Amino acid sequence: MGRRVRKKLDAVQRVFCQKICKAHRTVSLNSALTLAGILPLDLRIQEAAALYEAKRGVPQPILADREVEKRVAYTNTPHPAEQIELYFTRLENCEQVEEKSEHPVQIYTDGSKIEGKVGASLSFWDRNAEIKSVKLSLPAYCTVYQAELLAINRAKKEVLKNPATDFGIYSDSRSSLECIINYNSLHPLAVEIRENIKMAQKLNKTVALYWVKAHTGLERNERGDRIAKEAALRSKRKAEYDFCPLSFIKKQIRSRTLDTWEERYQQGETAKVTKIFLPHVVSAYKVIRKIETSSLTTQIMTGHGGFSEYLNRFKCKESPACICEPSEAETVTHLILECPVNGPERYDFENNIDLELKLENIPLILSEHTKIFLEYCKKVAKKAIKRNENKIS
DSSP states (O other): OOHHHHHHHHHHHHHHHHHHTTOOTTSOHHHHHHHHTOOOHHHHHHHHHHHHHHHTTOOOGGGTTOOBOOOOOGGGSOOGGGOOOOOEEEEOSHHHHHHTOOOSEEEEEEEEEETTEEEEEEEEEOSSSEEEEEEEEEOTTSOHHHHHHHHHHHHHHHHHHSSOSEEEEEESOHHHHHHHHOTTOOOHHHHHHHHHHHHHHHTTOEEEEEEEOTTSSOHHHHHHHHHHHHHHHHOOSOOSOOOBOHHHHHHHHHHHHHHHHHHHHHHOSSOHHHHHHOSOHHHHHHHHTTSOOOHHHHHHHHSOSSOHHHHHHTTSSSOOEETTEEEEEOOHHHHHHTOGGGHHHHHHHHHHHTSOOOGGGHHHHHHHSHHHHHHHHHHHHHHHHHHHHHHHO
16 A cells, blocks of 8 residues: 555544544544554555455455355256255253154254364264264464354265165254354355255255254264364364354455554554553554543543643643743653652552552553553543643633
């Protein structure tokens, strides 16, 4: 993106970011963005462009040799007149499951993501005992949702190969089952499952879909869960399905964006006071979410407000000196850390958190003691701002 375009975007974004965090007009874009918790507009545009390209198969460095999971084109789906009616039955407890266990072949499917690894499973039962199990492996970047759909898809393929004619497929993933019965869903696995169901019907096979509530003590479902976890943790087989989900791509693109923003934030010459409170822009969002934004908190975290040093800089006050010492500039950090006028409040606060209030400790204190630290800062800042207002008037 050209420098001129980025400058124009920055100018536009700075205005509404300042309004969001209730900052003075003199606050820099770096500070305003951090306190508003918003990505730079040019980086957000680049994110959207990268995602658009990835969806359409344009090679992305972050994907390496991985292939993106693409939605099936409408032209490759059945005509509405050829669509079969699909539904699943909800089973809330063991009693309801027992009522629906009359199928000669029952297949319990499950997916699992544990310790960063992904697996899926199928557990085949006759009316009373497990007759076989299948473990499926997926790459670590895949999701549980993909694993659940893969397991159901594999179950459908097993139905086509099995000489039996009556099957029950049980899954505790309601989202997967809803995706399957919804013809507007163009997930490749869901489309393939629907085709397999249609093919099974042509072979005079009956296939019933069931949603089973997870972790209700049902032995067969718990067995499927254990096998899925084993598949994730121990399977050495080649991945059964290795298409990259969009969620993984978005995560990688966002990670790249945050790295760029962090570098820009650190190298920028502005936002010096904000960096004392929030040294890393990436972790700043977690702290900002816990803060109720107000004009006062923004003045404290930017230094742009009713403090002598700031007022003097903009010719609103003759001297930048603090009331405690003519040679000491009245800045936010001085008021919070050093000013003897605020000594009693500082002493009480340090005793409250059992930690000395130092410049290098501010990010840690703000993160771990957000509420009481800001209350202390507001008390100190209000006194200085009121004092300066009286002098100016």
